[in-house]
Amino acid sequence: MATAYSEKDTIIHVENLSIVYGDKTIIKDINFTELNVTRPDKTVGQTIAFVGRSGRGKSTLFRALTGLEKPTTGKVLIPDFNKDIADNLQPAKLVCEGDVGFVDQKYTLFRHKTVYQSLFYALRKNKSSDEEKKSKIMDYLKDWGLEHHKDKYPNELSGGQRQRTAILEQLLSSGYYMVLDEPFSGLDVGNIENVKESFRKINESHDLNTIVFSTHDIELAVELADSIYIIGYKEPDNPSQHYGTIVKHFDLKDMGLAWHSEFSPSHHDCVVDIKKHMLKS
Ligand SMILES: Nc1ncnc2c1ncn2[C@@H]1O[C@H](COP(=O)(O)OP(=O)(O)OP(=O)(O)O)[C@@H](O)[C@H]1O
Numbered sequence: 001m002a003t004a005y006s007e008k009d010t011i012i013h014v015e016n017l018s019i020v021y022g023d024k025t026i027i028k029d030i031n032f033t034e035l036n037v038t039r040p041d042k043t044v045g046q047t048i049a050f051v052g053r054s055g056r057g058k059s060t061l062f063r064a065l066t067g068l069e070k071p072t073t074g075k076v077l078i079p080d081f082n083k084d085i086a087d088n089l090q091p092a093k094l095v096c097e098g099d100v101g102f103v104d105q106k107y108t109l110f111r112h113k114t115v116y117q118s119l120f121y122a123l124r125k126n127k128s129s130d131e132e133k134k135s136k137i138m139d140y141l142k143d144w145g146l147e148h149h150k151d152k153y154p155n156e157l158s159g160g161q162r163q164r165t166a167i168l169e170q171l172l173s174s175g176y177y178m179v180l181d182e183p184f185s186g187l188d189v190g191n192i193e194n195v196k197e198s199f200r201k202i203n204e205s206h207d208l209n210t211i212v213f214s215t216h217d218i219e220l221a222v223e224l225a226d227s228i229y230i231i232g233y234k235e236p237d238n239p240s241q242h243y244g245t246i247v248k249h250f251d252l253k254d255m256g257l258a259w260h261s262e263f264s265p266s267h268h269d270c271v272v273d274i275k276k277h278m279l280k281s
Pocket residue numbers: 021024026052053054055056057058059060061
């Protein structure tokens with residue numbers, strides 16, 4: 001598809017996206033663009049959160065963002081790194097299944113592969129030698145606290161270890177950005193800290209450094225994200241208009257709330273504001 005971004009740093013561009021099942025419109029009129037922004041500490045990579053009440057279409061949107069679901073209308077574009085930048089325009093292409101990392105709520109892993117075997121398989125399209133792959137995997141396993149579990153099968157791993165393996169598998173096999181559907185749901189405080197640490201590692205990884213995630217925990221969204229979209233109904237009182245769309249966008253960079261280690265009163269006010277918008281959508 002011959003298309004290009006005018007903005008070289010565009011990482012994802014969604015235009016006029018809708019998904020319809022039968023006669024039911026699930027999501028409609030979804031439009032947004034995210035750019036790769038370098039932080040003051042030189043980290044590149046965004047953390048983008050989608051929040052919204054249950055059933056508003058976040059998971060459906062995520063399947064479209066990862067190419068698992070073909071849009072009924074509109075498109076999801078990602079940069080086409082196989083083509084050279086010309087006239088300052090970055091070539092773009094439609095997202096396809098496998099381009100983007102996707103970790104669902106089930107942390108699906110191969111039942112009959114150990115952690116190491118799964119990661120080795122994730123690198124099957126990588127052109128490096130087996131020795132190079134092995135060394136890369138061992139570096140990641142160490143970095144992610146999994147080196148002592150490398151020969152275990154999924155049923156021998158804890159939930160947190162399974163989740164980290166699923167994230168690593170996606171980090172190694174795909175590019176662009178990583179989509180995580182409710183990565184914090186059902187976790188205890190310790191595991192929430194582990195996932196936050198995983199986010200930091202993804203942001204700092206060279207392979208794939210932008211995170212798109214959904215959550216029902218608005219405090220966590222405000223703490224971690226630099227861009228938050230609310231998916232909701234524009235007219236909740238009108239059942240014929242019950243499809244999910246972006247009802248509000250909070251750019252925490254513009255608001256001066258991104259990349260702060262302290263959760264300030266302004267962050268708290270933002271949480272209250274987001275909840276208010278969610279409740280009426
Ligand atoms: N395959 C499908 N066929 C028909 N309707 C579907 C299908 N998948 C999802 N839906 C409907 O689409 C709507 C949005 O579902 P989705 O799972 O995307 O919402 P969500 O915002 O992720 O919800 P939650 O926060 O509860 O996970 C729901 O009404 C759901 O019943």
